[in-house]
Amino acid sequence: MADLHMTPLNALHRELGARMIPFAGYDMPVHYPMGVMKEHLHCRARAGLFDVSHMGQVILRAAGGYAGAAEAMERLVPVDLLGLAEGRQRYGFFTDAAGGILDDLMLANRGDHMFVVVNAACKADDAAHMRAGLPGVEVEEITDRALMALQGPAAESVLAALVPEVAAMRFMDVGIFASAFGAMWISRSGYTGEDGFEISVADDQAEPLARALLAHEDVAPVGLGARDSLRLEAGLCLYGHDIDTTTTPVEASLIWAIQKVRRAGGARAGGFPGAARILHQLAEGAPRARVGLLPSGRAPMREGTAIFAAAEGGEAVGHVTSGGFGPTVGAPVSMGYVPRTLAAGGTTIYGEVRGKRLAASVAALPFTPARFKR
């Protein structure tokens, strides 16, 4: 605990009365005086500001510009990066030789280079992985810029008051904009299921920008607690919980992120770590699947809850990987892995909570409708 990193917003979090916890080596706000439930609901109703400066920001440069970086990166990521238009971003993941997931990330075409954002806990490993796997590509870890997310239905009007150009952006657009806070690297994306933006600014501009955003009556600061419940309701994976090296993208129900051109029969099929297993599962189906689970009672089924096919007897057939109370759903919600035969919507399964098997039904993800501006 002694050597926790601090983000450029650390002093502001404390001033706002945040409860701070160690997270991925950083001293981070888990909630503010408003509390997890109200922060969650505020974000869905108006707008929430999140400090995500702990995440890794990396620039990849190659001879051949973006295309050179994309061609190299396609050897590590099963995503169509050469087909990604300038000013656009895509979700993807690093796979390992067994088809497991090393990390999930965002990849953007910024014209003459690629910009990626990776998880805080994985960023050192990811940088090493890219340096080893991308010969001829310069891997620059950006360590002097903060990252924050402004999420919710009011995000556009709030941010457009500072950067008018953002009003014209669509979901997954990226751009670099001059502002009173220096160059802002903005993407129209997030981790809540709401419309919103992720904004990278120079460290010394982070607090002035955060204060300017928080000055708007629609904006409240939101901590890691509500960030987790928001992304859970949105059906989004948390690395190290819902996905890791023991889960393939197919098992994790992330096949939508693998474009046709990288699948069997595509012009650039395979060619990424674990391709044999992942392409086989794409063709034949995986033995298990990540699904949404709606417990029928009020008791949350949290991470680690064993899943059974029947109310009595038998061995566990799966487990919950994320679970808690969904403030917008107004009931407990979970995600977890079940055998393919139990993955159809409406299937009843049983989660063992404090020694009792409680019924839950398999449900479509997301639990709350995505409200992206497409």
Place this chain on the structure above:
Amino acid sequence: MKFTEEHEWLRVEDDLVTVGITEHAAEQLGDVVFVELPEVGTHVTRDDEIVVIESVKAASDILAPIDGEIVEVNEVLTDDPGKVNEDPLGDAWFFKIRPEDMSQLDDYMDEAAYKALVG
């Protein structure tokens, strides 16, 4: 009123003891989303885990503060767990217990001592 180190309060009314959690505990738990109460008629021993409280953060237990029989539970909390945050010292009591030995209450703190504990 008496207080335990587990942040429960105990209020004696005639021959029954009503038990709830303190404002400090409710604040530490965060928004409560689920409460599981014991069955009326259950005989409990001190330190038995008899109530489960789940908040947006985690699950925790309430221990039986004394030996006795559960004679009433506050069913309102099952349908409206958020009451625990709204009125922990009043409407959001958890259960009433008929003690076997009232002298067990002597082991617990008075309000001044509890306030000193939580600062």
